Amino acid sequence: MKKRFLSLTLAAAMVMSLAGCRSAEPAATTAAPASEATTAAPADGEKKEGTSEAETASAEDFKIGIITGTASQGDEEITQANKMKEKYGDMVVTSTYPDNFTTETETLISNAVAMASDPAVKAIVWCQAVPGTAAAIDKVRETRPDMIFIAGTPGEDPGVINPKADIVLQVDEPGCGVVIPPQAKAQGAKTLIHYSFPRHMSYALIVARHENMKKYCAENGIELVDVTAPDPTGDSGITGAQQFILEDVPRQIEKYGKDTVFFTTNCGMQEPLIRSVFENGAIYSLQCCPSPFHAFPAALNIDMSGHEADVTYMMEQLQAKVDEYGMNGRVSTWGVPCNMLFVNAGVEYAKKVLEGETNGEVLDEEVLKATIQECAKEYTPDANMTIEHYVDDSGNKKDNHFLVMSDFVTFK
Secondary structure, three states: OOOOOOOEEHHHOOOOOOOOOOOOOOOOOEOOOOOOOOOOOOOOOOOOOOOOHHHHHHHHHOEEEEEEOOOOOOOHHHHHHHHHHHHHHHHEEEEEOOOOOOOOHHHHHHHHHHHHOOOOEEEEEEEEEOOOHHHHHHHHHOOOOOOEEEEEEEOOOHHHHOOOOOEEEEEOHHHHHHHHHHHHHHOOOOEEEEEEOOOHHHOHHHHHHHHHHHHHHHHOOOEEEEEEOOOOOOOOHHHHHHHHHHHHHHHHHHHHOOOEEEEEOOHHHHHHHHHHHHHHOOEEOOOOOOOOOOOHHHHHOOOOOOOOOOHHHHHHHHHHHHHHHOOOOOEEEEOOOHHHHHHHHHHHHHHHHHOOOOOOEOOOHHHHHHHHHHHHHHHOOOOOOEEEEEEOOOOOEEEEEEEEEOOEEEOO
């Protein structure tokens, strides 16, 4: 892992197996030619009111499904899914998985099967690809072996999801473990509080990030303290997990002082964590799923009406809040919203595959990387994502698993 020290100012601104037909080898990388993938028409076969002729033509050729969570743990994915539907009309269909996906796996699977029951749906983009996604892919492939699956922010280990999905997109979590400690040190941190729970600490890449954090915290003179929080999918639910964060952050600041940076592995905990860090004057370097939109608006009461994907607006609002709370230099994030990026790039890339721009290949690395960069620039014009293959502990590169990294934006 290369050691990267990434820090930009605002001026530079810009995350259970079922038997199936899939083998344990990486997903197949050959798609049906566009002419073969465009035989199914919408159920009504007619242009709907408010839909352009171009959108109708695309919908008659193929559809792309998007499966996201609900807004309860983070609304970025579903917001982006809705934006893609606004852009492409009937070409895009959307669905969600249940909030308590760990105990409602059958519902998660049935929602995917229902989406795939429409023969016009030729590709499905997941974000987040929570536990149960691999089993759902297996089930869908029993009747739709031709389906293209793009999994964003997987909640299953690479050994589980990589052989099932055609493409996996993920934040470079191990890399974040390298760059967060020096970023936190530059922000004045002397202690790092790491909130997680056993389920998350069983995921390979989260563990790798944590191990890197420990190593690089030690190298940067920062004490890492692990704190076990309630699992939001457990008995206390998301409400209990959030209440724990609200109560624990002041305790940790009282013990370790304000020069403490806080990190949690869970999306649902970000809002109370950010709110409490701002109210108590601590340090915040990065979310588990980096994004200027992730939890900041709700935590800081920022009105996003009409600006749901406007990074420039969001950065201005965040800087104003940093000034208001006197948190200058102590707050940072990425200028690119990673999960929104995965939904956006997933749909745009699937569209290119189905329209024949990849010469019949599901995985065209050059086209995929270019699509990710293009979509990143839609949010942040100066964005330049680092995109690398996931390499397992044995040094084996996984051709269909891509890790992305962006620069920090520090609010001065």
